[in-house]
Amino acid sequence: MNYLQEVAQLRVELSSAYMEIELTQATMELAEQQPTDYENLFQRELYKVFEKSKRHLIPKETYNKTIEGLKTAAQESSSKSRHGYYVLGKYEVLQCGDVEKLIKKRRMPDERPMYYVSIEETFDVIKRAHIATGHGGRDRMVKHLTEKYANITKDALKLFKSYCEVCQKKNKRPVVTGVVVCPIISNEFNSRGQVD
Numbered sequence: 535m536n537y538l539q540e541v542a543q544l545r546v547e548l549s550s551a552y553m554e555i556e557l558t559q560a561t562m563e564l565a566e567q568q569p570t571d572y573e574n575l576f577q578r579e580l581y582k583v584f585e586k587s588k589r590h591l592i593p594k595e596t597y598n599k600t601i602e603g604l605k606t607a608a609q610e611s612s613s614k615s616r617h618g619y620y621v622l623g624k625y626e627v628l629q630c631g632d633v634e635k636l637i638k639k640r641r642m643p644d645e646r647p648m649y650y651v652s653i654e655e656t657f658d659v660i661k662r663a664h665i666a667t668g669h670g671g672r673d674r675m676v677k678h679l680t681e682k683y684a685n686i687t688k689d690a691l692k693l694f695k696s697y698c699e700v701c702q703k704k705n706k707r708p709v710v711t712g713v714v715v716c717p718i719i720s721n722e723f724n725s726r727g728q729v730d
């Protein structure tokens with residue numbers, strides 16, 4: 535490569551670096567302006583997963599219906615339906631003040647409750663765990679959440695993390711091209727990057 539080609543190449547690299555910075559700033563501004571945007575996006579993605587597999591995720595409507603179904607099944611003393619037996623074997627309703635929560639059926643009365651979370655509540659639950667673990671990675675969040683919740687999936691955690699601006703910034707490492715021209719690259723790279 536001759537000198538002029540090299541300069542042209544560097545110009546392209548520099549302008550794409552600046553473009554990326556502008557894009558990141560725009561995304562951050564957007565997140566500040568519309569804090570619920572990610573939540574809606576997240577919810578929509580979970581519903582897409584739910585369309586394919588209904589094993590773990592529970593829409594709010596199903597969650598409420600399951601609680602009603604459980605209460606009905608518990609009242610049918612002699613003639614329980616097949617569905618009644620199924621829900622009673624799988625779930626329990628826990629009264630928390632005014633709120634009824636769906637939990638995993640406990641085998642022992644002193645067992646710690648494992649809460650089911652509806653798709654609509656998942657974002658908040660993960661957000662709390664993510665903040666509580668100091669922007670914890672997937673494994674730390676899994677550890678934190680599996681002690682209390684029955685149906686938070688690893689995919690949901692991964693998705694959540696991909697939306698977190700703080701985590702995304704942390705993960706982004708400057709691309710080392712061998713020649714350092716860009717003043718925004720911090721000092722720690724100068725020692726390695728500088729060419730005589």
Ligand SMILES: [Zn+2]
Pocket residue numbers: 664669670695698699700701702
């Ligand atoms: Zn984070």
